[in-house]
Amino acid sequence: MSDNMNDMDQMQLFNDQGRLLNAGLPDEEKALFCDAAPQVDAPYRGIWEKFLNWARSESLWILGFGTGCGAIELRPLMTSRYDMYQYGVQPRPTPRQAGLFIIGGYASVKTMKRIVRSYEQMQGPKFVLGLGSCTVNGGMYWDSYNTINRLDHYIPVDVYIAGCMPRPEALLAGINELKKLIKDGKGENANKYAENFEWYKGNQKKIIKDWNMPDYNW
Amino acid sequence: MLTSILTKALYTLISFFVILNYSLLLLGTMARVRAKVQGRIGQPVWQPYIDIIKNNARRSGVTHGIMFYLGPVFRLAGGLGTYFFIPVIFGSKIFANFSFSGDVLLVMYFIFFGQLGMALGAGESGHPYSPIGVARGLAQMTAFELPFSLAVIAVAAQYGSFSITEIVAAQQGGWQNWVAFTNPFAMAAGMLAFLGMSMNNPFSIVIAPQEIPIGPPTEMHSSFLGMLQTNRAIFNGAKMVLFMNLFFGGAAHPNIFIALGIMIMKTFLIYLYVVFVGVSFPRFRTEQSIRFFLGVPTLLGLIAVIQQMI
Ligand code: SF4
Numbered sequence: 001m002s003d004n005m006n007d008m009d010q011m012q013l014f015n016d017q018g019r020l021l022n023a024g025l026p027d028e029e030k031a032l033f034c035d036a037a038p039q040v041d042a043p044y045r046g047i048w049e050k051f052l053n054w055a056r057s058e059s060l061w062i063l064g065f066g067t068g069c070g071a072i073e074l075r076p077l078m079t080s081r082y083d084m085y086q087y088g089v090q091p092r093p094t095p096r097q098a099g100l101f102i103i104g105g106y107a108s109v110k111t112m113k114r115i116v117r118s119y120e121q122m123q124g125p126k127f128v129l130g131l132g133s134c135t136v137n138g139g140m141y142w143d144s145y146n147t148i149n150r151l152d153h154y155i156p157v158d159v160y161i162a163g164c165m166p167r168p169e170a171l172l173a174g175i176n177e178l179k180k181l182i183k184d185g186k187g188e189n190a191n192k193y194a195e196n197f198e199w200y201k202g203n204q205k206k207i208i209k210d211w212n213m214p215d216y217n218w
Numbered sequence: 219m220l221t222s223i224l225t226k227a228l229y230t231l232i233s234f235f236v237i238l239n240y241s242l243l244l245l246g247t248m249a250r251v252r253a254k255v256q257g258r259i260g261q262p263v264w265q266p267y268i269d270i271i272k273n274n275a276r277r278s279g280v281t282h283g284i285m286f287y288l289g290p291v292f293r294l295a296g297g298l299g300t301y302f303f304i305p306v307i308f309g310s311k312i313f314a315n316f317s318f319s320g321d322v323l324l325v326m327y328f329i330f331f332g333q334l335g336m337a338l339g340a341g342e343s344g345h346p347y348s349p350i351g352v353a354r355g356l357a358q359m360t361a362f363e364l365p366f367s368l369a370v371i372a373v374a375a376q377y378g379s380f381s382i383t384e385i386v387a388a389q390q391g392g393w394q395n396w397v398a399f400t401n402p403f404a405m406a407a408g409m410l411a412f413l414g415m416s417m418n419n420p421f422s423i424v425i426a427p428q429e430i431p432i433g434p435p436t437e438m439h440s441s442f443l444g445m446l447q448t449n450r451a452i453f454n455g456a457k458m459v460l461f462m463n464l465f466f467g468g469a470a471h472p473n474i475f476i477a478l479g480i481m482i483m484k485t486f487l488i489y490l491y492v493v494f495v496g497v498s499f500p501r502f503r504t505e506q507s508i509r510f511f512l513g514v515p516t517l518l519g520l521i522a523v524i525q526q527m528i
Contacts, residue, residue, distance in 0.1 A: 041277035
């Protein structure tokens with residue numbers, strides 16, 4: 001980020017042609033990145049979309065982001081005791097292939113930047129699960145100088161799981177809740193993000209001061 | 219002329235349909251077998267179908283260029299090419315595919331063709347882990363190609379033919395005629411090379427999720443990934459059918475359904491052997507796996523070839 005840039009310039013997202021300004025990037029790098037904002041991808045209608053939603057809900061690939069201590073409860077899901085595979089859930093180490101983003105606890109401002117990047121790199125429809133009280137309202141870090149309080153101010157969240165820390169059973173219950181939402185056609189948060197892009201970006205940029213990445217990370 | 223082309227097309231479609239569904243179900247079954255070993259219940263047998271539908275149903279996709287598009291296409295071409303030149307059931311018109319004299323050479327080429335295409339596609343994705351995975355994959359491939367080729371050469375020398383159909387024909391008349399018993403060294407070398415080819419443990423370093431997310435396909439998503447998964451099933455099926463033909467007498471019976479049953483039983487056992495080894499051994503590093511393939515398996519292959527010469 002160039003030093004003479006003030007906060008107002010950072011906040012401005014679009015140029016006259018509706019392209020992203022990518023104001024945080026140095027000029028010589030701007031051409032390397034895409035300057036298109038996310039699009040709303042309308043769902044199909046009727047029984048076909050229902051079928052696809054069923055497939056989406058029965059094949060959830062997790063991108064587990066162990067941001068906080070609660071993430072320790074993610075691991076037991078893979079063990080023989082909880083065995084998430086039987087519910088069609090499995091870990092996937094790359095955001096490109098994953099469909100379910102699990103934020104495992106408090107998100108510090110530094111991590112928030114990576115959360116935004118990873119979330120935007122996932123392909124829609126994508127779902128977010130906030131694990132632990134820290135993602136709901138800040139939890140025991142609610143007055144910390146360095147963590148965010150409400151995750152859904154920065155990326156849309158489908159299901160919150162309260163508790164400090166929630167047990168794997170609670171996590172499974174949350175995943176089953178999410179499955180119901182998807183089957184009901186309510187898992188459209190990727191589109192919500194695209195529709196309210198400016199609001200989300202404004203919130204993100206308010207807390208991430210060293211914004212040196214593209215405005216939308218493809 | 220036209221009718222013969224149309225019947226051939228119909229037969230090809232049937233053969234494709236059978237192998238695709240069989241292989242997908244087999245992948246699902248084996249995931250369940252693995253789960254049982256670990257004391258879990260495991261995913262439903264039809265999970266591979268759901269995964270493919272889900273991936274194709276993703277609404278957005280990002281491309282990194284033309285080669286990125288072509289990577290999965292090449293891979294699929296490799297899988298289909300491998301399958302379509304192998305006769306699945308001996309003596310059956312429907313499942314003869316496009317086998318001809320010399321098909322074993324073409325099939326060997328196709329097995330590696332897909333990987334090279336994928337290497338180009340993965341390279342263009344620009345993700346640093348993809349080329350690392352590709353480099354590991356190609357290094358391992360070069361190593362297991364040696365015992366595999368030696369095994370194939372030994373079998374070809376044994377029967378004086380490069381045609382899979384003729385190799386299968388020569389093994390008819392009882393299990394004592396199978397290559398596994400008439401030429402056990404070739405079988406051993408081939409089956410050890412098969413472990414590397416199927417990229418299961420201990421040779422899964424190519425797609426090690428913990429260190430290089432998942433190697434070559436790190437950036438592949440949506441329908442790109444759906445295509446790769448479809449290919450994985452076909453390619454797996456094709457390789458198992460090839461090994462069944464080369465070493466275990468192929469599948470032959472006047473009744474097509476019984477012949478299919480034989481095919482399913484033999485390939486199931488071949489895959490079970492891979493899974494058995496996979497759950498029993500931890501992962502090799504690249505240099506360890508190269509050293510492994512250039513050791514005992516290559517030696518066995520050499521013995522098999524020398525045996526045929528004297
Ligand atoms: S909710 Fe509790 S367990 Fe979870 S991240 Fe916050 S402090 Fe840690």
